[in-house]
Amino acid sequence: MNIHQKYRSEKLDDIFCYFMKTILRLEKTGIGSLPVEFEGEEPVKGFLMLSMRLLTEAEPPETTRLILQSEYDYIVQSFHPDCGQILELQLIKNLSEHMRFDENDYEYLLQTENLWQDKANAYACRTFYGNLPPKVQKRGGYDKILSHMPEEMLDLDNY
Numbered sequence: 001m002n003i004h005q006k007y008r009s010e011k012l013d014d015i016f017c018y019f020m021k022t023i024l025r026l027e028k029t030g031i032g033s034l035p036v037e038f039e040g041e042e043p044v045k046g047f048l049m050l051s052m053r054l055l056t057e058a059e060p061p062e063t064t065r066l067i068l069q070s071e072y073d074y075i076v077q078s079f080h081p082d083c084g085q086i087l088e089l090q091l092i093k094n095l096s097e098h099m100r101f102d103e104n105d106y107e108y109l110l111q112t113e114n115l116w117q118d119k120a121n122a123y124a125c126r127t128f129y130g131n132l133p134p135k136v137q138k139r140g141g142y143d144k145i146l147s148h149m150p151e152e153m154l155d156l157d158n159y
Contacts, residue, residue, distance in 0.1 A: 008117050011088055014040060016112065016120040018048065019095045020128040023105050024159035028131070031056055043075045044088050051096035061101045068093050106132065110140060126155045 018038055025033045035052035038045055050071055054064045072089055075081065081089065091112070098108030116124070126149075129142035137143040146154070 004114055007084075007087060008115055009084055009087075010117065010119065011040065011044070011084065012091060012115060013117045013119040014038075015044075015048070015088060015091055015095070016109070016116055017123045019099060019109055020120075020123055021159045022052070023099060023109065024128065024131050026105070028159065031058075043079050043081070044085060044092070047071060047075060047089055048092050051092055055096065055100055061097070064100065065097060068096065104136075106136070110136075123158075125149060126153060127158045130154055130156045131159075 018036055021036045022034060025036060034056050035049065038048055040048065047068075051068060054067060059067070072093055075089060076086065079085075095109060095112075099105045102108060113124075125145055129137060129140075130146055132140075132142060134143070137146065
């Protein structure tokens with residue numbers, strides 16, 4: 001089993017899709033349309049919702065990092081999550097911070113593609129890639145992916 005097969009999961013895909021939708025809503029309709037609905041389980045769902053509250057309340061980087069790290073540590077110590085849940089929590093923490101404080105809110109997310117499974121890849125192809133700036137589409141080769149997709153398969157407004 002290679003490293004990607006060991007760590008990929010449907011729950012991670014749900015988190016990846018959540019952040020793709022969040023980024024698109026933030027860019028297309030603004031912060032007032034957040035948070036996006038999430039059907040995950042506790043404590044992951046609560047941690048994700050906390051990260052979204054920190055985003056919508058425009059907390060500065062230092063406060064956001066401090067609160068997320070404290071909550072992460074509390075969850076790990078109190079709930080004794082397995083490796084998969086720890087990866088989910090770390091992903092939420094990292095995506096939240098990068099989405100909010102990096103120059104491009106999508107760059108870190110795109111760098112995690114090797115952990116995406118079918119659901120995240122399908123959403124990216126049908127919706128996310130087509131909403132990225134043309135320069136990013138070309139640089140990542142997403143323009144080629146989009147050019148081979150039948151137009152009726154695209155769902156560019158599904159965020």
